[in-house]
Amino acid sequence: MSIKISDIGIYIKLNSNSKFGSVYEIFLKHFNYKKHRYVHIVYSGNFLEEIYLFTEKIKANSVFIIFEPLIIDNVENLKRLYAKGVDIIIVDALKNVNIKYLREHLPEDILLIKEKKEEEFLAYEKLIKRYPFLIENSFFEPIKRKIWIDLTNLRRKLRVKEIGESYTSSGI
């Protein structure tokens, strides 16, 4: 497990044996919404409940999540990550995976990119086009980022249905 804090993002490397609770506490200690525009999670473990819960907790802080899985067994894992708040998936490490297949099963809201080195992905053209404020330095950048995150959360809420979800109606 490792955690690196840069000027604009937080880099977290995890595996199945990582202590997610402690990592989250360290994250909270260092996270500054105005400064940190994204959280880059590199994960090399099996997709157990803990990683989804961890992602969900990170997302609750209104931050972009870039997720880089080093291994993957099926696209359902990525769908669940999207449901929990992942905005960008780095697929470079997934050498045997058909990107076209992923694109068919994941919504267009989620961006798939290939650059795997920390912060090099910031130069990725499609990313800059979609999220220009990630590299922007202006007074309004945090506001634009918050609006964008809220919009993507709304889109996620509209698209995602977790099986077993129940609907309630108001009234008597």
Add this chain to the structure above:
Amino acid sequence: MGVVIDKRPLIFLFLQRYYKFFILIGIFFSFIYLLKIKPEGISIEGYRVSLVFILTAVLWSTNLIPTAITSLLVLVLIPGLSILPAKKTFAFFGNEPLFFVLSSFIIAVATEKSGLSKRITLLVLLKGSKNTKKLAFSIYITGFSMSFFMPEHAVAVLLLPIVKNIIETLKIDKGNSNLGKLLFLSLAYGTIIGGITTFLGGARNALAVGLLEEIGGIKISFIEWLKYSVPFVSMLFLSGFCVIYLIFKPEKIETEELLKEIRRKIEMLPPFTFTELITILIIFLTITGWVLIGHKGIGLAGVAILSAVLFFIFGVIEWKDAERGINWSAFFMYGSAITLGTVYSQTDAGLFLINKIDLNRITPFFFILIMGGIAIFLTEFISNATVVALLLPIALKTGMSLGIDLKILTASVALMSGLAFVLPIGTPSHLICYSTGYYGIKDSIKSGLILNLLSIFFLYITLKYLWTR
């Protein structure tokens, strides 16, 4: 847990999820637009209260916003639209029937908590459990006959915990069971139909007779009332159960095992407790109070409140039990329904409706039928007593000019105003049963509309062949 991602266009998903909001916006703008229209032939207050009436009916029946919130909205709209000052509006909310309903919830909780309802349930079940049809009919006929001597909502309150216990014993789920729907609708409709038979069944009958005396100078006795009500009620009683049984044919439930289980449970009951004895005494005093002094002095609500107080004094229930048992949505809904109905009756909105009728083209027979039809329609939205208070004075005044038998006219309006089969807000006994959640608004609309049509048909029959002889 799996995840399904809906890849349809976002705009479609957005409209699908938030359609209620857009409908509400549409309703809001329509309401504002209609408010700007200058009405003719009706006062501005009468016009505005009619709009509030329609808006409330739409919101209550569609549930676009929670029922209780719509109810509170009424208290804002009436003074906000200068129909009536806020003080008077809020004063109407704190009316006697509302506190009767509140106390009724508390009495029901006490009857349940004391264990008395469980004991009575088991004895009732033993008699009526040969099959589900007999069970439902025994509840129906019990509610019906008790409503001759007690206000129908009081009967619903007394029998509710018993029916709830039956439901629990049979392990019936909310919402999915035809038997659950049948049992609670049997209780609701049994009390509604029984409640129109005598003066004791509901305040509306006594009010109607009082208005007849005041406006028409004619008295009608308890026995004479039965001459009008019994033929009509008899037809409705028989068809009422048939309709709900045919619509909500209950699922097959093994009753033999149920009977064995009931006998076993009766044997396992503890000896009769002091709490049960106190509960019986308080209920006896309550019923006596309702019959003897319910129409004067402290009234029905006063007796019900005292009854609730006694339950607390003797430790039958605690406040947290009452909190759990009070259906606050129903409470606010009923208070607002009475407020709205009372405010409505104080304006010329009702008269405006009546004036739209070309009286020259209407025979006396047809006029009575129309009044009955209007009564059964209005009573779905406002309280029975308010329908009588609103409609009967106008009907009597018009009837006098048409040379109509005012007793028959009074009976038609009063009887039909008591039949709120469709919407739970129409009458407390229906609301009390509906608030259990075992049947939905669609169920009561389905059965209620058929019964409403049958009621109008039976009114026609009794008018043509029985009352006018």
